[in-house]
Each structure stands twice: as C-alpha cells, then as structure tokens.
Amino acid sequence: MRNRTVFLLVSYVSIIFFWGSSFPAIRFALHSYTPESLALFRLLIASSFLVIIAIVLRIGLPNMRDVPMLVLLGCLGFSAYHLFLNKGETTVGGGIASLLVSTTPIFSLVLERLYLKRKMGVSKWLGSFISFLGIAFFSLSYHSQSYSISGTVFILLASFSESLYFVFQTRYLKQYGMFAFITYMIWGGTIGMLWFFPRLLTEIEVASFSSTLAVMYLGVFSSVLPYLALAYINLKVGASEATTSLYLIPIVAVILSGIWLDEKITLLSVGGGIITFLGLFLIHGKQQMSRAKDNINF
Template sequence: MMFKTFNLKIISAHFLMILLWASAFPGIRVALTAYSPEHISLLRLLVGSFVLIIIAVITKTPLPAQKDIPIILLLGFLGFTVYQVALNYGEQTISAGVASLLVSTTPIFTALLAVFFYREKLGLSGWLGSLVGFCGVAFISVGGSTGNFVFNTGIILVLIASLSESIYFVFQRRYVEKYGALPFTMYAIWSGTIFMLLFSSGLSEAIMDAPLNATFVTLYLGIFPTIIPYFMLAYVTSRTGAAEATSTLYLTSVFAFLIAWIWLGEVPHFSALTGGLITLIGVFIANIKKEDCIKENNNAQSLN
C-alpha cells in the first residue's frame, strides 16, 4: 500500500510546478532592471505563445468554437494580460517574496467569487480562513517588506493581479470542461498575447539595449513559469484530482522567498514573514474543508 501511494512521478511534478512558479517572482525583479513592466509581459507571452503554437501543431489541437472566442479573449485578458502587467508593476516597489505571498490570496478570492456567482457554500472554515488570510495581507500591507509603516501602492497592484487571476480561475471552469485544461490554457495565453501587442512599440529597441542576463531571464519566464507548470498541473490533476493537485501550491511562497534570498539577496523582514504565515494559514483553513469534500466525492465516484 505504501508503494502505491508513493508516486515519484507525481511528487516530481508537484515539486517542478511549485519551483517554476516560485522562480517567476524573483525572475520578474531581474527583468525589471532592463525592461518596462509592459515589455516583460509582452516578450514573455510572445515566447510562450510561439512555443504553444508549435505544441498545438504537433498535437493537432483544434481551435475553439467561434461562439466561445469573445469570453476566451476576456478570460485571457484577465488571467494573463492584467495579471502579469499588474504583478510586474507591483514588483517595482515590493520584493519578490512579498509579491508571492500576496498572490497566494488567489484561492481566497476565487472561493469568495464562487460564492457570489455560483452560489457555492463557503462554510464556516471558508469564511474564517478568508478573514485570517486578509488579516495576514493587512499585516504585510502595514509592515511592507522593509518594516516601514507605509502602505505601498505595489501591494494594491499585486492584489489587483491576484483578483484578476481569481476571476479567470472562477469563470474558466465551463471552458476547461469543454476543451480540456491544456487546450484552454493555450487559448487563454494566445488571447492575453493579443492584448499585449498594444505595447509592442519600442520592444525591439528595448531588447537591443537590455543586457543579456535580463533578456535570458525574460525568455525563461516565457517558457518555464508560463507553460510547464500548467502541463504539470494538468498531469497531476488527471491522476489525483483537482484538490490533490493544488494542495501543495501554498508552498510556492516559501520557495519564492528562498529563491529570492539566494538569487537576489532579498532578506525578508519580520513583518513580511509574520504576515505571510498568517496569510498561508488562512488560505489553508479556507480550502481544507473544500479539499476534503472533493476527495470524498472522488472516492465515492471511484466506488461506483
């Protein structure tokens, strides 16, 4: 029984998914030394879209139905254009670790939006976890990443990014069920790229002027954190279910702090660590009951 539950492939997929998503936060900080927030997102999405086009051709991925294109464009705009640009602007003034902690509120925003739009029941643990999570955000906001009691506008921008991504997650459900997780992700990334083309002016000059390390990091962001984690998430979900697949994503902030410390020398302040811990506890409380229910439903279905 032990060897059945210990699956090296699934564990490796979890680790790779968390590591790559965590690396995006310090990677953005490096890219910001040479590129504007808009150009980082544009170059990142262009690279990701190009790779996905190759994959789509090889796998013969069909295009979405014409009637679904407007909503896919809107979801791609929210989940990738708004999310990435707001996050990039936010990281101009806050550290990579703090940004990752604020983005970890996405499950809370997602749960609250599902209550209002899909009439899902959040339950006592959901409301309690949401309250605890936002108390953690407030602690981070007041203390900031340096311990100064100044409310940083970067925090607001990253929270906007988190809310935008939450809207994307809530309303993608129907289309993920219709097209599958990977094809829909391709459609959404392509959609986000289309909107980012509005900022194409000056990109070629920025690439020529930027140092190679900043450009390589931006290319890395376009391939690794943008594409591979979604494939890993789809792989784990197909074998363990959605609740199990997302159960370890709370560790992303931990790895983001560690990578930023090693890579950028960012030492988190006590207020950021304390607020982050409170936030992660809130996210865990808000989702633990929901995950148990999903697991019970999956187990019941497997017995039928």
C-alpha cells in the same frame, strides 16, 4: 486513485516552485525591460512554445462563438495579470508582491460564493484568514523590500483579474480540455499585448543577456507549466481548491530571492511559514480525512 494523487501532487509542486521563482525573476528582468515589454515578451515566448506543441499534437482552433469569451479570459488571466504584476513589482518588493498575489484564493472563494452559489464552510474561511496572516508574517520579514501604495494597488488588481479567470474558466476548460484551453488563453493574452511590440523591439536591443534569459525562463517555466498544472487541479477539485496552493508561493519566493538576489531570511519568516501550513490544514484537513475514511471503508 493513486495515479490521480501523484498527478495532483506534482501539479501542486510545479505551481508553487515555478510561480514562486517568478517573483525574483520579474524583479531581475525589470532591470532591463519596462513592465509592458516584459509582459509581452514573456507571453510571446510562451505562445511560440505552445505553437510548436500544438502543431505536433494537432490542436484545432476553438469554435468561433467562443472566441470573444476566450480572448476576454486570456486578457484577464494573462495580459492584465502580468501587466499589473510587473507594474507593481517596479515599486513593491518580492515578499510583499507574493503576499498580495496570495489574496487570489480569497477573491476566488468570494466569487464562487456570489456567482456560482457554492457553499464554503467555516473551516475554509478561517483557514484562509490564518494562512493569509502567516504569509503576512513571512513576507513582512523580507527586510529589503520596498513599499508603494500605487504598486500595492496594481498587484491587487492583478490578483483580482486572475481570480476572475480562475472562477469563470471551468466551462471552457471542460469543453476544450486542459492543454487546448491553456493554449487559447495564452494566445489570447498575447494578442491583448501586441500593441507594445514596437517598444519591446527597442528594449531587446539594449537589454542585458541575463535579463533576457530571465524572461525566457518566465515565458516557459513560469507561464506554460504552472498554468497547465493549475488547470488540471481546477478540473479535478475546483477553483478555490486549486488556487489555495498559491498560499505557499511567498515561501518559495522569499527563499529563492535570498539565494538569487542575496536577500535575507529571518526567524520571523519561519514562524510565518508554520502559521501558513496551519491555515492550509484547516482548508484541506477535513476533506482529506473524509477521503481517507472512504478509502478505509472501501
């Protein structure tokens, strides 16, 4: 039980930090790369990294009957998500982008209720609303961000496609195991983006070294590691619980944007962070207290 708690904690921290850092990294990389090339380059780096590990660990290929669904999930969770997010961040600042992506847990709750017939308590719905409100305060205090209706739509599409991926991955995640499944997903997502390869080659030649370095960071630290962590959490506690950690990502995104891109943090953002944590307590508090009671009784 203690080891599981430690692994869950490390997984949550990895997701929050590495995905939080991805928002300023994307904004920075877009100085040299188009959204399509950035998405493909990031996935190519992640896929190459996973090929090496898969060879070392002797990860086999999936069953042929599962390949169409695996490719579809890969395109939803990786191709579509990264492409839409990159397009959105060309006109929407990191604070707003991270806020909009944080609708993923809400989409996941609705999808689980509609398609998996899972009952969601009032505390989860209320906690989701309060956390989302806190993130709105936090992200809207990010004074240097830009705003665009089209960019907002693109990021919401990214959030919805990622929610579909989270909710419908469970069967295959259990079947193939965490590492093999994520490997198949990233490979499938990369295949879905290969038609942008000629454009990528052209852009690499003129891109700045710092932008390329940011893409390399995105490819390994913001693509492979958080998805592995999220898959582990999803396997242990469910999709909606796993994606709830996304509520804290805007906090990290704004802080790192302030450090990296010299963007200011206001007092309003501190209040937003407090509200966000209150919402998270409502979502998780009852379950954690129940577990603590069970441990005491044991």
